[in-house]
Structure formats: C-alpha cells, structure tokens
Amino acid sequence: MNRKFVKPPSLRDAVTHYCSGCGHGILHRLVAETIDELELREKTIGVAPVGCAVIAYDYWDFDVCEAAHGRALAVATGIKRCRPESVVFTYQGDGDLVSIGMAETFHTANRGENLTCIFVNNACYGMTGGQMAPTTLIGQMTATTPQGRSPKAGEGWPIKFSEILASLEGVNFAARAAVSSPKEIIKARSYIKKAFSNQLENKGFSIVEVLSPCPTVWQKKPYEAMKWIDEEMVKTFPLGVIKDK
Amino acid sequence: MKTKKEKLLMSGNEAMAEAAIRAGCHFYAGYPITPQNEIPTHMAKRMKEESRVFIQAESELSAINMVFGAAATGSRALTSSSSPGISLKQEGISYIAGAQLPAVIINVMRGGPGLGNIGSSQSDYFQSTRGGGHGDYFTPVLAPWSAEEGASLVMLAFDLADYYRTPVLILADAIIGQMMEGVDFPSKSEFKKKLPPKKWALTGAKGRPANIAKSFFLKEGALEIHNEKLREKWGKIKQNEQRSSTYKAEDAKYLIIAYGSQARIACEAVDRLRGENLKAGLFRPISLWPYPAAGLQKIAKNIKKIFVVEQSLGQMLDDVKLALPGKEIKFLGRTGGGIPSSSEIVKFVKKAL
Numbered sequence: 001m002n003r004k005f006v007k008p009p010s011l012r013d014a015v016t017h018y019c020s021g022c023g024h025g026i027l028h029r030l031v032a033e034t035i036d037e038l039e040l041r042e043k044t045i046g047v048a049p050v051g052c053a054v055i056a057y058d059y060w061d062f063d064v065c066e067a068a069h070g071r072a073l074a075v076a077t078g079i080k081r082c083r084p085e086s087v088v089f090t091y092q093g094d095g096d097l098v099s100i101g102m103a104e105t106f107h108t109a110n111r112g113e114n115l116t117c118i119f120v121n122n123a124c125y126g127m128t129g130g131q132m133a134p135t136t137l138i139g140q141m142t143a144t145t146p147q148g149r150s151p152k153a154g155e156g157w158p159i160k161f162s163e164i165l166a167s168l169e170g171v172n173f174a175a176r177a178a179v180s181s182p183k184e185i186i187k188a189r190s191y192i193k194k195a196f197s198n199q200l201e202n203k204g205f206s207i208v209e210v211l212s213p214c215p216t217v218w219q220k221k222p223y224e225a226m227k228w229i230d231e232e233m234v235k236t237f238p239l240g241v242i243k244d245k
Numbered sequence: 246m247k248t249k250k251e252k253l254l255m256s257g258n259e260a261m262a263e264a265a266i267r268a269g270c271h272f273y274a275g276y277p278i279t280p281q282n283e284i285p286t287h288m289a290k291r292m293k294e295e296s297r298v299f300i301q302a303e304s305e306l307s308a309i310n311m312v313f314g315a316a317a318t319g320s321r322a323l324t325s326s327s328s329p330g331i332s333l334k335q336e337g338i339s340y341i342a343g344a345q346l347p348a349v350i351i352n353v354m355r356g357g358p359g360l361g362n363i364g365s366s367q368s369d370y371f372q373s374t375r376g377g378g379h380g381d382y383f384t385p386v387l388a389p390w391s392a393e394e395g396a397s398l399v400m401l402a403f404d405l406a407d408y409y410r411t412p413v414l415i416l417a418d419a420i421i422g423q424m425m426e427g428v429d430f431p432s433k434s435e436f437k438k439k440l441p442p443k444k445w446a447l448t449g450a451k452g453r454p455a456n457i458a459k460s461f462f463l464k465e466g467a468l469e470i471h472n473e474k475l476r477e478k479w480g481k482i483k484q485n486e487q488r489s490s491t492y493k494a495e496d497a498k499y500l501i502i503a504y505g506s507q508a509r510i511a512c513e514a515v516d517r518l519r520g521e522n523l524k525a526g527l528f529r530p531i532s533l534w535p536y537p538a539a540g541l542q543k544i545a546k547n548i549k550k551i552f553v554v555e556q557s558l559g560q561m562l563d564d565v566k567l568a569l570p571g572k573e574i575k576f577l578g579r580t581g582g583g584i585p586s587s588s589e590i591v592k593f594v595k596k597a598l
Contacts (some may be wrong), residue, residue: 042450048459057459059457062449063447063450064458064459065458066459068310068340070577071306071307074306075310077314078272078315078316078317078318079314079317079447083448086448090295102511104303105301189418200354
C-alpha cells in the first residue's frame with residue numbers, strides 16, 4: 001500500500017509518554033517535519049528542557065543535549081558558539097523558559113544569539129502535577145492556585161514573554177501560534193520553518209511560542225482543551241506574528 | 246603572547262588563563278567576581294586574538310551551563326569564579342559530572358560563608374572534594390602553590406577532563422590568584438596517556454546514530470547502573486591520579502601538611518624549625534581529590550607528630566585523619582582571610598613538642 005501520511009525521518013518510531021490530548025506530540029512532529037523539509041537532520045543539535053518534554057530525545061532522531069531546568073538557552077549558546085555550522089534549537093515549556101530560566105532566555109535573546117527557540121505554553125506545570133506557571137491565566141485553577149490565579153492574592157499576572165522579548169534588538173522573529181486546530185497548526189508550522197530558516201541566514205534569535213493543551217491538568221476532555229485555547233487562552237495570548245525584522 | 250620558552254611576569258590568575266589558551270581551550274564563559282577578575286579579563290582579550298569564544302555571561306549559572314553546551318560539542322571549555330560564584334555553579338557541575346562531559350572550572354577561593362570577604366581562604370575544601378553539588382559524584386581537584394604551577398595544573402586539568410570525561414576543578418586561593426611571579430609555561434601537560442576520541446560529542450548525526458548528552462536515567466535501575474559506572478571511574482582516578490610533593494620530608498620527624506599558598510608559608514616555617522635543629526618537613530597535596538593518601542602514609546611512617554595548617558577551620562584535616570588513623574595530629578587554622586604566618590606555625594609546632 002502506498003502510504004500518503006508517514007512519519008518524518010527525524011521522528012523515532014516510539015510510543016510517547018505524553019497524556020492523551022497533549023500538544024507535545026503535534027509539536028514534536030512539526031519540529032521534525034521542518035528539520036527534514038530543510039534537510040537539516042544531520043546538522044541539527046536540539047536542546048531538551050526539564051518538564052514534560054524532558055525526554056524529547058527519545059522521540060527525535062538527531063543529536064540532542066540535556067539542559068538543567070531553565071538553562072536550555074545557555075546550553076544552546078555554548079553549543080552554537082562552538083559549532084556555528086550546526087543548527088541549534090531549544091524546546092522549552094513556560095515554567096522552564098519564563099520562570100526559572102527567564103534570565104537565560106532574556107540575555108540569550110538580547111545577545112542576538114543565532115538560535116531557534118520553540119516555546120510551549122500550556123499555562124501550567126504539567127510534569128509536577130499542575131502548579132501555577134508564569135503564564136497561568138487570571139482565575140485559572142491550578143494545584144497551587146486552588147481558588148484560581150488572583151493578582152490580588154499576590155499571584156501576579158500572566159507574563160506575555162514573547163512580546164517582551166520582541167522588544168529586544170537581538171530578536172529577529174517572534175510569533176505566537178497554537179496547536180488547537182488544523183488551521184493554527186499549519187500556521188505554527190510556517191512560523192517554525194521561518195525560525196529555522198532565519199538561523200540558516202544568520203539572522204539572530206527567533207522564538208515561536210505555541211499555545212498547547214494540557215487536558216490532564218486543565219481537567220478537560222482533549223476536545224474541550226482545544227476549545228479552551230481558542231476561546232480563553234488567546235484572549236491573554238493573541239496569536240500571530242509579533243515581530244519580523 | 247610569545248610562545249617560545251621564556252619566563253613571563255604575571256599573576257596566578259593570568260597564568261592559569263593563558264595556560265588554558267595554550268591547552269587548546271576553545272570556549273570560556275564567566276561572570277565577574279573578585280579575586281579572579283584577571284581571568285575573564287585575560288580571556289576577553291586573548292580568546293578574540295585566537296578566534297575562539299569568550300562570553301561574559303549574565304550569571305555564574307548561565308556561564309556553567311554554557312560550558313555544559315560547549316563541552317557537549319567536544320570543545321575544550323573553561324569557566325572560572327570565586328567561592329560564592331562557585332556555589333552557584335554547583336548545579337551545573339553536577340550535571341556535567343552526570344553527563345560525563347569534560348570541562349575545567351577554576352575556583353580562586355575567598356572568605357565565606359555567605360558573601361564573606363575577598364581575602365584568601367581555603368574554606369571551599371569540603372565543597373570541592375566531596376562532589377559539591379547534588380548526587381553521588383566526585384571531581385578531580387588540583388591545588389596550585391604558585392602561578393607557574395597554576396599554569397601547568399590547568400594544562401593537566403584539560404587532559405584529565407578529556408581522558409576521564411569529567412569536570413576537573415582547579416582550587417586556587419586569592420593569594421595564588423593575585424600574586425605576580427615569573428612563569429615558565431610547559432610546552433604540554435605532564436599527562437602521558439593517549440586521549441580517547443570524542444565519539445560521544447554532539448556534532449550532528451551524520452553517518453552515525455544520534456548522540457545524546459544527558460544525566461537523566463528515568464527507567465527503574467538505570468541510574469544505579471550509570472552511577473556504578475561512575476563509581477568505577479572515580480576508583481580509577483583514585484588509583485592513578487594522586488599527586489603530592491614534599492619539602493625536606495625525607496628525614497623529618499615533624500611533618501607539616503598544607504596546600505596552596507599555605508604550603509609556601511609552611512616551607513619557610515620548615516626552614517626556620519630546621520634552623521633550630523628541629524627536623525621538620527612539609528607534605529603538600531597537589532590533588533585534593535583524590536587525596537594523596539598513599540604518598541602521605543609512606544612518609545608518615547617515621548614521623549613523630551603531624552601538623553595540619555589551613556586557611557580554614559579544619560577541612561583538609563578530615564582527609565589527613567582518614568589517611569592516618571591513630572596518628573597524633575595537631576591542627577592550626579585561621580579563617581575569614583586570616584593566614585597562619587610562618588612565625589605562628591613555628592610557635593605552634595614548638596609548643597606541641
């Protein structure tokens with residue numbers, strides 16, 4: 001049988017550990033497809049985060065480096081500066097990139113490191129049991145905001161970090177997409193391709209934020225979780241290109 | 246900088262930085278902290294001249310994680326700091342040890358705990374020789390007693406790191422870092438074994454299966470297997486890499502044990518005691534981990550009394566006690582930038598006789 005829909009070579013033939021309805025599977029695939037389309041597999045070095053995607057190297061079939069929680073872009077800086085000929089990207093969640101790793105993220109972007117950053121925003125800490133993330137929405141219930149996130153209770157506001165990064169001179173491209181519908185997935189794919197192509201053209205730092213469902217923590221069915229992205233998350237995190245130098 | 250054999254006047258910090266360049270260090274990242282600032286300053290200038298990488302990182306955390314990434318590509322990588330900054334790097338050092346990556350870390354020790362002060366100190370001995378970060382691991386630790394030895398030990402450290410795939414610490418103190426003296430650079434390190442090819446390096450999966458640099462072993466039993474492999478490695482290092490030196494120890498009855506700048510001061514005390522017809526000698530550990538217990542035990546056989554002198558409240562003292570159970574050991578230590586002088590050592594030894 002001639003199969004039309006096949007696994008990209010950069011994805012391993014593996015069963016993932018992700019929960020039903022999780023967005024990581026889609027996003028792993030989008031990254032792998034892009035790398036294969038641009039024929040970069042043999043020169044790619046990925047950096048895996050700490051969080052749900054900690055073992056992303058079990059699913060991607062190219063060189064991958066571990067990073068301590070939040071330090072992915074520091075690790076990526078070390079790799080890329082030593083091997084400018086390699087294509088280096090990080091894949092990080094909201095806790096990793098915006099909370100514990102904010103300094104590394106901000107300064108890597110500000111140095112204009114020629115890197116690609118894939119930022120997975122699911123508005124919670126999935127791996128550790130659903131605590132509040134820096135991107136948790138106002139009123140959103142999590143394990144550590146049982147009454148819903150409240151700025152009045154000293155829990156702060158969701159951080160729109162892609163917009164903040166876009167204000168830096170070193171950032172070439174910043175965009176926000178979602179994996180909530182085929183239409184948005186296609187857009188996400190095009191942003192990811194742009195972010196990798198920029199690196200090939202030595203344009204500096206590119207970040208693609210992707211709103212991604214976490215049905216387990218959100219306590220929603222997979223379909224409802226997708227709907228929640230489209231109806232609620234996008235109000236705080238509007239989709240589209242934020243900066244394209 | 247000229248490479249032909251000649252003595253150069255430079256600080257210990259500069260000598261160690263320059264030695265890293267001569268050892269082929271391709272990547273340096275660091276964050277300013279006294280008393281090691283001459284290292285990043287020297288590297289900023291020289292790495293550029295050599296078309297290599299220098300980055301002033303936004304923090305010590307970032308610097309050590311940049312080193313993690315650089316080391317993962319197979320490049321020789323260095324970071325340096327002083328005590329409080331080294332505490333911040335410990336998470337990264339633990340990851341580097343777990344992922345079995347080679348890297349060199351220079352600690353020019355200052356007074357602690359906390360922000361402490363910027364005086365010379367040897368109070369990071371425990372941290373350095375007992376792993377330092379979380380988890381079951383050790384790192385080789387080399388302690389220079391001069392600017393020149395700082396240079397040769399940095400060159401050795403890169404070879405040890407590559408050979409054993411481990412982070413290696415240079416444990417200097419503020420006096421060694423700041424003191425200027427003549428430095429003769431060795432043309433290469435004293436390490437004689439052939440260095441293995443870096444087949445594990447992340448260079449892109451071309452013509453080989455993908456390489457993964459990681460310290461994470463989630464499956465039941467996998468981490469235990471990994472850590473047992475590490476134990477085997479630490480065992481080999483313990484066996485092969487003990488280093489020490491002595492001064493007038495052959496016929497000594499009274500043995501002073503000190504390292505780093507404190508050993509320089511102790512030498513003077515040995516001479517002064519000898520001048521008073523007291524057969525004193527010095528044992529100087531160069532590798533602090535592995536502790537040169539075998540060398541010490543050999544010398545200590547004919548020793549009547551042992552004197553441990555440190556710029557700390559007594560940290561290396563523990564290793565001396567472990568190496569020489571049952572021996573009478575006296576301890577003289579000063580802390581917080583206090584440095585036991587040769588007069589204090591002479592007085593201390595004579596009082597104990």
